[in-house]
Amino acid sequence: MNAAQAGEFLRALAVANPAPETELLYSDPFTLLVAVVLSAQTTDAAVNKCTPALFEAAPTPAAMAALGEAGIGPYIRRIGLWQGKARNVAALARMLVEQHGGQVPADRAALEALPGVGRKTANVVLNVAFGQDTMAVDTHIFRLGNRTGLAPGKTPRAVEEALVRKCPPELLRDAHHWLILHGRYVCKARMPECWRCPAVAQCNYRDKVLAPPMR
Template sequence: MSAAQAGEFLRALAMHNPKPETELLYSTPFTLLVAVVLSAQTTDAAVNRCTPALFAAAPGPAEMAALGAEGVAPFIRSIGLWQGKAKNVAALSRLLLERHGGEVPADRAALEALPGVGRKTANVVLNVAFGESTMAVDTHIFRLGNRTGLAPGRTPREVEDALVQRCPPELLRDAHHWLILHGRYVCKARLPECWRCPAASHCNYRDKVPAPAA
């Protein structure tokens, strides 16, 4: 897909959803960071079912660190990999207090130095909490980038770099949300719903799925 075609693809998604937002529930950069860490290999909906009670008990890093992994665990047992995530959330909270005065840093290297925080999580926090034009590539965006021809790549980083290069600068910050929501609800893994895709005419996928028979 050419840069011009990529721009048209994204503009079509933008017209369909002009104000995209993350579906994770959060109120501060800290609660966003925790929610994104918990969302690894778990749906946002599953995370949203457990975080209200967790954040009521521990709205900031001091309270979360005081809970510790054993205190965090009961709140998140319903999500995947909860044991490791409980340890990471408690540990990153302690490090925020020790290294950053209890504040979430607006710096990639500092974020990625926290337990449970990789490049994708850092990109989400930088984008949503601090307004940076980053591209967080999850399984949905990786699939969509390759399927549509928007940004083919063998690894998430290759897809990320291609998307950053091809996205019109003014669309880049919101592009992460457009693409993840499109991959989640329309350009699905098993059966893409091409018949209701607003960007179908700009997509290079050869096996477009027609509307089901009435």
């Protein structure tokens, strides 16, 4: 898929969803950061069931650091890998207090230095909390980039770089949301629902499913 076709693909998604937003519940950069860290290998819906009570108990880095790993754990037991995530959230909260004055930094290197924060998480926080034009590639976007021909790549970083190159600049900030929501609800892993895809005309996937299965 060339840049012009990629632009048409993304504009079709934009028309279908003109105001895309993250589905994670958050109130500020800190609660967003924690929610994204907790969402690794877990659905946003599962995270959203845990975080309201956690954020009520510890709405700031200082409060979260005081809560500690043992205090965080009971709030997030329902999500995958909760022990490691509790440890990371406690540690990143302490680092925010000790090294950043209790504020989430709007800087990639500083974010990626925090426990539990990789490139994808940093990209989400920079995009959603700070309005930066970043492209966070999760499993949905990785699959979609390769399946549709939009941005083929063997690694998430390769797909990210291809998407940034091909995406019209004015669409880049929202493109992450369009793609993740499209991958989550339409271009699904087991069977893409091509019959309701707004960008089906621009998609290069050879095995399109153009009608729902018979029941």
